[in-house]
Amino acid sequence: MRTPPPLAIALLRRMLPPDDRDEVAGDLIEEFATRVDVGRRFPRVWFWTQTVLFMCSAGFGAADAAAPGGKRFLMRLFSLRPAVRLFRQDAGYALAFIVTLGLGIGATTAIFSAVEGVLIRPLPYPHADRIAYVEQSTQGHSGRTLFSFVDIADYRAQSKTIEDFVEYGDWVFTMVGAGEPQIVNGGLVSANYFKVLTIRPLLGRTLTLEDNERQAPPVCVLTYEFWRAAFGGNRSVVGSVIRLSDVPTTIVGVLEPGSHYAGTERAQLYASYTTNEHYMGAAMQNSRAHRMTDLYALVKPGVSFDTARAELSGISASLRAAYPKAYPAGYTVTLTPWREVLVHNARPTLLILMGAVALVLLVACANVGNLTLARLVRRGRELAVRAALGASAADLRAQLLAEHLVLALAGSALGLGVASLTLKMLVEYTARMTLRADAVNLNGAVLAFSIAIGVASAVVFAWVPRLPAGDAAGAALADATVGGRTTLNRGRRRAQRALVALQVAVSFVVLVGAGLLVRTFANLQDVTPGFDPSAVLEFFAPNGSAISNATQARAAADRDRTVFTALVATLRAYPGVIAVATSSRAPFEPGQIFPSYLKAERSAFDGTTAPLQMFSLVVSADYFSTLKIAVTRGRAFGPNDGASATPVAIVNQAMARSVFGDENPIGRHIESSMMATFNTPREIVGVVHDIREIGGAGGVIPTLYVPGTQATPGPVVLIRTTGDPTVVGRDAAQLVHTLDPTRPITGLQTLESAAAEQIAPSRLNATLFSTFALLALSIAALGIGAVIGFSVTQRTREFGIRMALGSRPIQILGGVLREGLSIAGAGLAVGAGASLLLAGLLQRMLFDVAPIDPLTFVLVGALLLAVAAVAAWIPARRATRVDPSVALRVG
Amino acid sequence: MMEPLGELEHLILLAILRIGPEAYGVPILDELRRHTRRPVLRPSVYLALRRLEDKGLITSRLGDPEPRRGGRARKYVELTAAARRQLRESQRTLQSLWRGVRVDEV
Numbered sequence: 001m002r003t004p005p006p007l008a009i010a011l012l013r014r015m016l017p018p019d020d021r022d023e024v025a026g027d028l029i030e031e032f033a034t035r036v037d038v039g040r041r042f043p044r045v046w047f048w049t050q051t052v053l054f055m056c057s058a059g060f061g062a063a064d065a066a067a068p069g070g071k072r073f074l075m076r077l078f079s080l081r082p083a084v085r086l087f088r089q090d091a092g093y094a095l096a097f098i099v100t101l102g103l104g105i106g107a108t109t110a111i112f113s114a115v116e117g118v119l120i121r122p123l124p125y126p127h128a129d130r131i132a133y134v135e136q137s138t139q140g141h142s143g144r145t146l147f148s149f150v151d152i153a154d155y156r157a158q159s160k161t162i163e164d165f166v167e168y169g170d171w172v173f174t175m176v177g178a179g180e181p182q183i184v185n186g187g188l189v190s191a192n193y194f195k196v197l198t199i200r201p202l203l204g205r206t207l208t209l210e211d212n213e214r215q216a217p218p219v220c221v222l223t224y225e226f227w228r229a230a231f232g233g234n235r236s237v238v239g240s241v242i243r244l245s246d247v248p249t250t251i252v253g254v255l256e257p258g259s260h261y262a263g264t265e266r267a268q269l270y271a272s273y274t275t276n277e278h279y280m281g282a283a284m285q286n287s288r289a290h291r292m293t294d295l296y297a298l299v300k301p302g303v304s305f306d307t308a309r310a311e312l313s314g315i316s317a318s319l320r321a322a323y324p325k326a327y328p329a330g331y332t333v334t335l336t337p338w339r340e341v342l343v344h345n346a347r348p349t350l351l352i353l354m355g356a357v358a359l360v361l362l363v364a365c366a367n368v369g370n371l372t373l374a375r376l377v378r379r380g381r382e383l384a385v386r387a388a389l390g391a392s393a394a395d396l397r398a399q400l401l402a403e404h405l406v407l408a409l410a411g412s413a414l415g416l417g418v419a420s421l422t423l424k425m426l427v428e429y430t431a432r433m434t435l436r437a438d439a440v441n442l443n444g445a446v447l448a449f450s451i452a453i454g455v456a457s458a459v460v461f462a463w464v465p466r467l468p469a470g471d472a473a474g475a476a477l478a479d480a481t482v483g484g485r486t487t488l489n490r491g492r493r494r495a496q497r498a499l500v501a502l503q504v505a506v507s508f509v510v511l512v513g514a515g516l517l518v519r520t521f522a523n524l525q526d527v528t529p530g531f532d533p534s535a536v537l538e539f540f541a542p543n544g545s546a547i548s549n550a551t552q553a554r555a556a557a558d559r560d561r562t563v564f565t566a567l568v569a570t571l572r573a574y575p576g577v578i579a580v581a582t583s584s585r586a587p588f589e590p591g592q593i594f595p596s597y598l599k600a601e602r603s604a605f606d607g608t609t610a611p612l613q614m615f616s617l618v619v620s621a622d623y624f625s626t627l628k629i630a631v632t633r634g635r636a637f638g639p640n641d642g643a644s645a646t647p648v649a650i651v652n653q654a655m656a657r658s659v660f661g662d663e664n665p666i667g668r669h670i671e672s673s674m675m676a677t678f679n680t681p682r683e684i685v686g687v688v689h690d691i692r693e694i695g696g697a698g699g700v701i702p703t704l705y706v707p708g709t710q711a712t713p714g715p716v717v718l719i720r721t722t723g724d725p726t727v728v729g730r731d732a733a734q735l736v737h738t739l740d741p742t743r744p745i746t747g748l749q750t751l752e753s754a755a756a757e758q759i760a761p762s763r764l765n766a767t768l769f770s771t772f773a774l775l776a777l778s779i780a781a782l783g784i785g786a787v788i789g790f791s792v793t794q795r796t797r798e799f800g801i802r803m804a805l806g807s808r809p810i811q812i813l814g815g816v817l818r819e820g821l822s823i824a825g826a827g828l829a830v831g832a833g834a835s836l837l838l839a840g841l842l843q844r845m846l847f848d849v850a851p852i853d854p855l856t857f858v859l860v861g862a863l864l865l866a867v868a869a870v871a872a873w874i875p876a877r878r879a880t881r882v883d884p885s886v887a888l889r890v891g
Numbered sequence: 892m893m894e895p896l897g898e899l900e901h902l903i904l905l906a907i908l909r910i911g912p913e914a915y916g917v918p919i920l921d922e923l924r925r926h927t928r929r930p931v932l933r934p935s936v937y938l939a940l941r942r943l944e945d946k947g948l949i950t951s952r953l954g955d956p957e958p959r960r961g962g963r964a965r966k967y968v969e970l971t972a973a974a975r976r977q978l979r980e981s982q983r984t985l986q987s988l989w990r991g992v993r994v995d996e997v
Contacts, residue, residue, distance in 0.1 A: 004961075009961070020937060020941070022964065023915075023916060023937070023963075023965075023966040024916070024937055025961065025963060026916075026957075026960035026961060026963030026964065026966075027915070027916035027920075027965075027966065028959070029916055029959075029960050029961040029963070030917055030957075030960045031920075032957055034917075050933055051935060053934055054933070054934050119938050193939060262932045593969050751965075
């Protein structure tokens, strides 16, 4: 920023008298240059501040009365003086205007920043509009089916609409060699990933075609952010070797700062296939059914997605015909614009939030509109005098616009401030729904958005009210001067009431939304998971080894068994520890549910029928007692279920029901394609109570439990303690490190905080909506209070007369209250109707509560009526204190 | 004849006196900021300069256009004889009033 802002200079030139402008601008530019030279911060902000000072200053800001009309209008707009004067004369109005509009704009701007970043802004890749995500789907499998290398080779060879396919594999590595061992999210990619997305290296290189060769040495490329975080931005890391899941891997480059959206987790590094023996193994390379890679497609220029989709479907059909065994019934392929896939989860929520804040803004604008109407009445006389003295309607409009423009822009500035305060929370919130959350920020588009709202509202507030002009001016003047008091004509009065009723109606809608989401959150909190999560600590201690064949798998399993046996024994001896268990899955973890083929004795499942959506867990014998999961039939695992004993399994009630119906499963045999030991029939020895593995809303999932002694145990460790479980946590990391220095430890937390984390999105939904609703409600309450207050002021004389004629205060009070409640009642009726129509939009965000929930509607209605009564009661009390003698004399 | 002198005008005259023949907007503001403890608003300084010129206490001349100033010229100001007279008078008055008294620091 070496040059002063040209816009500010242009404004100065417009504002300053000709004699002064060169001197003032020259001095400012010179001082700006000096400030830049000596390294003072924010020179442009300084320049703008100085410019605004001149615009506010009485000696400079005055518009040149001799200037021609158009120019005079412009100069009025640029001069801040009318606004400064307004602020001096009517600070209450100005503040109420700025704060009300500012809060409305703030909420809207905050949510708009998320909408803009996630839903509007294109992906930051040159060909982003041509990149699609390709997925297959199978009948009866809700999740997405990925692709095998063999699938892709066929698509690549046959497709004419796709310029290039890009394979992407999510892979979680343990990284050893840079500080403590740690878990990193990696992407297994080949050279075309960088080529198609035009991701360039900052240091070193990206992957090349040679890196894909079978004998190529394992290499990886770090993302900029990970390089800064884990390697401290050290430039000499290029060429050094780290261990990725036990494989020595050379870092060949660091990428430019940028966004990484492929896969399901944000990649921290990209590794070549040769870092991963599984990828180089026969199954991955040669088996058509081994579908483990995500697939992206760069559609050729000029080819529509529909054409490409049709072509890929054709190829899919011919593959199905050629290899019926590899493609079970109902296999289809779809192609979706990448951004759609990326933001799919976030879109409905963000749009609903945008709708909610638009309603809040509507309430704010209605309220500000009311303030403006009331103020115009107070200023009726001034305006009439000016009109009578020859000011044209355009002159009056220009004055109003100049005043409101400044107020509205101040509102925009306040709104931006509010939005920037909520930005961090908003990014975290959005990150739960999409990887694209990193694009949420306050940029030029968001700035323009909030300023546009401000300017638009200023224009509306300046243009909508009827102004006295021409012949009407005299009449208005006469009206306004008779008796020296201000009156509100019937039309304006009706407009005011309608605006307040609108505020109540809109508040009703937002409050119903908030109520439903709060009930959802409460319902989720009340769901009993089927086990006791209190005072239990969990952490992950995954091994860092690469497994590609049976020998390695056995070695890794043995090592895990040794480590976890020692770990469990040591932890159990800790003071305050009641029980310790290991599991292959942490309770409440979201995790994908994989379909698994089952073979079970005397049941519908024989290994060829449709797969079952289920979990398979490897747990230690103490798992059920540690989590306090009840055994409803048979027994838990015991010391006799050793590695060489009869293979056994336990099922939960849901599994027993879906596989064996009403029959007793104990003693039956079962096997699942998901276990490494498929084809080993396991004898069912027990049935345990259903638990909600993935939290409240996830329901109960059929689950098969296998003892850790007969499979690979871990990596989740669960510790039940008598007191505060975090005390043990402090020693756990050290303990794991002593037993196995290459083993990272992550996810150390209590099960209760895991449960809270699991329902965090619904808590945030409820919090956001409640905040908006509270905002709308307070603004509406102020609106009711202001209108009734105004009406009381107008009717002071009437009250005085009535009191003098013997009306009791309670009658006066009742009358005023009735006026307030009748407006609120009209608003309630409209609001309830609108809510009936709109509540259904929230369906997706609700749990265990119907969108049209009578309790919520009744409570919201009661709350609004109560607030309206209080808001009307305050001015109503004033009405009862009218002193008849004073009112009659003054009136 | 002496016109009444505002405080800011007084300070500006002194600043010009201290700076000498090279006085214009930027150094005058610097000088004022160096010697006063309260913020000096730029627009008021330029307005005061205008008033001083109207009162015949300063005269101005334009320098050469300078690229560092966006091609604009400096407007140098100089004290007139009247200004010098007025400053001498105010100094005499102030010094005379100060003789023999002091203000206790609070």
